Amino acid sequence: MTAVSAPPAVTPLAVVGCGVVSPAGYGLAPLAEALRPGGALAGTDGPGVGDYPPRVIHAVPDFRIADHLGRKGTRYLDRLTSLALVACKQALEEVGAPETDQQRTRTGVVLATNTGSVSSHTSLLRQSYEGDKPYLLNPAEFPNTVMNCAAGQVAIRNKLKGLNATVAGGQAAALSAFRHARIAMSVGRADRLLVGGAEELNAPSAWAWQASGALGDQASLGEGCAVFVVEEPGERPALAHLLACEVGYHGGSASSAGDGRTISGGLAACITRALDRSGVRPEEVDTVALGATHHLGLQGSEEHGVRSALGRLPEPVRAGAVLGETYSAGGALQLAAVLALWQSGQGGTTALITSVGHDGNVGALVVRRP
Amino acid sequence: MPEPSERRVVITGLGAVSPVGIGVDVFTSAIREGRNGTAEIRSFDTTGFPSRRAGEVNDFEPSEILSVLRPDEWGRSALLAAAAARLAVRDSELDPAVLSGARSGSIIGTTSGESRVVQDLAEQWVVDGLKNLDPALVRQAPASQIANAVNSELGLTGDAQTIPTACSASNYALGYAYDMVRSGEADFMLAGGADAVNRLTHAGFYALGAMAEDLPRPFDANRSGILTGEGGAALLLEPLDHALARGAKIYAEVLGYAANCDAEHMVHPDAVSIAECIRAAHRKAGVAPEQIDYICAHGTGTPTNDATEVQAVREVFGDRMPPISSIKSMLGHTMGAASGFGAIACCMALQEGFLPPTANVQQVDPALGEGVDCVPGQGRAAKVEIVQNHGFAFGGNNVITILGRLA
Numbered sequence: 001m002t003a004v005s006a007p008p009a010v011t012p013l014a015v016v017g018c019g020v021v022s023p024a025g026y027g028l029a030p031l032a033e034a035l036r037p038g039g040a041l042a043g044t045d046g047p048g049v050g051d052y053p054p055r056v057i058h059a060v061p062d063f064r065i066a067d068h069l070g071r072k073g074t075r076y077l078d079r080l081t082s083l084a085l086v087a088c089k090q091a092l093e094e095v096g097a098p099e100t101d102q103q104r105t106r107t108g109v110v111l112a113t114n115t116g117s118v119s120s121h122t123s124l125l126r127q128s129y130e131g132d133k134p135y136l137l138n139p140a141e142f143p144n145t146v147m148n149c150a151a152g153q154v155a156i157r158n159k160l161k162g163l164n165a166t167v168a169g170g171q172a173a174a175l176s177a178f179r180h181a182r183i184a185m186s187v188g189r190a191d192r193l194l195v196g197g198a199e200e201l202n203a204p205s206a207w208a209w210q211a212s213g214a215l216g217d218q219a220s221l222g223e224g225c226a227v228f229v230v231e232e233p234g235e236r237p238a239l240a241h242l243l244a245c246e247v248g249y250h251g252g253s254a255s256s257a258g259d260g261r262t263i264s265g266g267l268a269a270c271i272t273r274a275l276d277r278s279g280v281r282p283e284e285v286d287t288v289a290l291g292a293t294h295h296l297g298l299q300g301s302e303e304h305g306v307r308s309a310l311g312r313l314p315e316p317v318r319a320g321a322v323l324g325e326t327y328s329a330g331g332a333l334q335l336a337a338v339l340a341l342w343q344s345g346q347g348g349t350t351a352l353i354t355s356v357g358h359d360g361n362v363g364a365l366v367v368r369r370p
Numbered sequence: 371m372p373e374p375s376e377r378r379v380v381i382t383g384l385g386a387v388s389p390v391g392i393g394v395d396v397f398t399s400a401i402r403e404g405r406n407g408t409a410e411i412r413s414f415d416t417t418g419f420p421s422r423r424a425g426e427v428n429d430f431e432p433s434e435i436l437s438v439l440r441p442d443e444w445g446r447s448a449l450l451a452a453a454a455a456r457l458a459v460r461d462s463e464l465d466p467a468v469l470s471g472a473r474s475g476s477i478i479g480t481t482s483g484e485s486r487v488v489q490d491l492a493e494q495w496v497v498d499g500l501k502n503l504d505p506a507l508v509r510q511a512p513a514s515q516i517a518n519a520v521n522s523e524l525g526l527t528g529d530a531q532t533i534p535t536a537c538s539a540s541n542y543a544l545g546y547a548y549d550m551v552r553s554g555e556a557d558f559m560l561a562g563g564a565d566a567v568n569r570l571t572h573a574g575f576y577a578l579g580a581m582a583e584d585l586p587r588p589f590d591a592n593r594s595g596i597l598t599g600e601g602g603a604a605l606l607l608e609p610l611d612h613a614l615a616r617g618a619k620i621y622a623e624v625l626g627y628a629a630n631c632d633a634e635h636m637v638h639p640d641a642v643s644i645a646e647c648i649r650a651a652h653r654k655a656g657v658a659p660e661q662i663d664y665i666c667a668h669g670t671g672t673p674t675n676d677a678t679e680v681q682a683v684r685e686v687f688g689d690r691m692p693p694i695s696s697i698k699s700m701l702g703h704t705m706g707a708a709s710g711f712g713a714i715a716c717c718m719a720l721q722e723g724f725l726p727p728t729a730n731v732q733q734v735d736p737a738l739g740e741g742v743d744c745v746p747g748q749g750r751a752a753k754v755e756i757v758q759n760h761g762f763a764f765g766g767n768n769v770i771t772i773l774g775r776l777a
Contacts, residue, residue: 007473008554050500105630105646114512115483116534121570125492128573134418135576142574143636143764146481147513147534152765155633161643164631164767165542168483168514168532176531180546187549189629207500208491211508249475249530252439252522266527358509359518361530 222324251360383462479539599702669696
């Protein structure tokens with residue numbers, strides 16, 4: 001007997017609100033401007049302490065959490081959490097925060113991150129190594145080091161008592177978040193979810209990118225957060241419908257021990273599965289938002305994977321070329337870029353968001369304009 | 371009645387790489403005996419720390435367990451997870467080719483991710499500056515490498531999902547994996563958790579005033595806190611029909627689970643919200659409170675946690691609280707792996723018919739009220755049909771899974 005079964009068809013999830021904090025500014029409109037030809041953003045200084053490597057940096061300009069949420073209770077919030085809080089505030093302003101106990105219980109959070117706030121983590125580690133006593137850490141900062149800090153703070157600030165998930169999946173982390181949100185909603189775990197990804201700029205991470213050798217010279221480093229409010233399609237006007245979101249792992253020995261697929265082959269299979277489950281034909285896809293921009297080796301693999309699944313490569317949208325590499329937030333900012341184009345009257349009706357990572361994770365999300 | 375679904379989901383393989391031993395048989399006999407798994411810390415220099423104990427897995431040799439991964443290419447958390455997953459698959463006697471040929475993946479919880487790798491990178495930073503970070507360590511640092519290691523070891527091309535939701539993460543992973551198998555998103559899933567003992571977690575819990583003076587004594591009148599621990603816990607989830615058809619050993623059926631968020635405070639637990647989570651888990655699993663035979667507590671051994679947890683349980687169960695014990699008394703707090711070890715202990719309680727104990731208890735805290743049976747000392751033989759596994763976390767994440775003997 002085999003356990004192999006056909007995956008069930010999916011029903012759309014409506015995106016009814018979104019919040020975006022990016023190097024382009026706040027919301028979709030400045031992102032659409034930045035994506036226009038000639039809209040390239042100027043580089044900025046790197047936030048936080050320490051020197052950055054010689055690479056263009058795209059920070060969220062003049063970002064101070066107190067400007068958005070006031071001074072009360074924001075003193076010890078780290079940058080990652082702060083970016084997420086502002087994006088979520090914006091997303092909920094559009095649709096209204098939950099008001100009844102029932103709504104609060106049925107509203108949850110799914111946020112992508114791969115390392116949490118590296119600035120918090122490394123700052124406390126340095127306190128431990130360089131302070132008089134290794135255990136004399138600021139206890140108010142310690143909770144920032146857990147990777148679900150941002151999702152927890154979002155829940156506290158907005159009284160969201162439903163499921164509260166943080167997902168890590170390398171470059172494909174944000175697509176993992178969309179996938180988790182889809183599955184959780186399909187089995188009735190929530191009525192409404194805030195789903196997205198967040199990433200902060202800091203010197204240690206910037207140097208880690210440098211050491212990894214993963215990025216080409218043209219790659220800049222960015223940060224930001226994009227969060228989407230999703231629910232079953234209903235009365236509320238939708239910005240987009242999310243269809244199937246598929247992910248796969250084709251790294252290390254999984255490619256040889258498993259089905260022998262390379263990253264591009266794995267991505268192609270993922271796309272085909274996502275289209276099938278969405279009931280979308282390859283030729284219907286008119287927009288592709290790619291993730292691996294200026295990633296050595298990977299950029300070609302991703303394009304090749306898309307081409308082999310669709311039979312062509314539609315003119316790609318590259319959020320990363322404008323905002324810089326945003327890792328955990330990448331897939332969420334790619335979706336934001338597609339929505340930004342749609343809202344500014346550009347683009348078509350059916351988009352594909354893809355991610356591939358050096359670690360072997362791949363993902364594909366199908367999105368329809370309502 | 372389990373949650374309405376197309377497929378019932380059972381647990382057919384268990385893998386434990388723990389401070390009280392490696393392999394589910396060794397783990398189970400240690401738990402039954404109430405053996406202490408904590409000792410002087412060996413993995414980092416504890417000079418200057420007032421508390422120097424932790425639950426480390428000192429006899430872990432990754433190469434003795436792993437068939438595929440090269441241990442020098444992965445961080446300790448990843449290796450603990452991959453080893454636990456490999457052990458779970460061996461334990462299940464499922465053909466590894468059937469597993470890797472199906473839509474299979476892993477959902478693995480963690481609190482601190484690759485904390486040991488990040489610690490090594492921080493040491494490089496302090497000594498050599500940021501410009502000289504070791505590229506090999508940088509590649510190992512993302513938390514996502516933990517589930518990636520499981521998929522890589524087992525050749526799985528489905529979801530490789532690390533869930534960094536702190537100390538309830540492996541219960542969340544178990545719930546998510548269950549949803550995937552029962553809804554047909556996946557055929558087989560490995561669920562579990564992994565974390566490594568490290569300097570920052572040790573220092574952080576000390577700074578919070580949550581570290582035990584000598585040993586963790588959950589539910590004891592003189593409990594003072596946790597000791598940090600580490601390990602890898604993995605459970606193989608399989609559709610019931612498939613398990614029956616191949617004549618698999620079935621430890622337990624996953625009857626249901628619930629997850630919610632206090633949305634009140636980052637570190638203080640909330641009894642109202644925990645009670646709500648317990649009730650929701652019962653509803654989802656289709657069970658009534660009087661059917662629960664045992665609660666595997668979050669039971670950290672901090673004064674606040676245990677009082678809050680008992681208060682929440684009392685709110686749901688009234689004066690008929692089932693036995694409630696904490697295996698953290700033996701393992702230390704294994705963080706992201708903790709509720710995974712809890713789930714394994716629950717499976718073995720169902721399988722062998724015993725109640726896991728709370729070790730190190732001298733006097734049950736009278737302030738917890740009447741009727742707290744924390745199974746002090748050693749395990750106790752008992753008829754166990756349905757159990758409840760608790761996991762709570764920083765960020766206010768509560769996850770409760772309900773497991774039952776296959777009916």
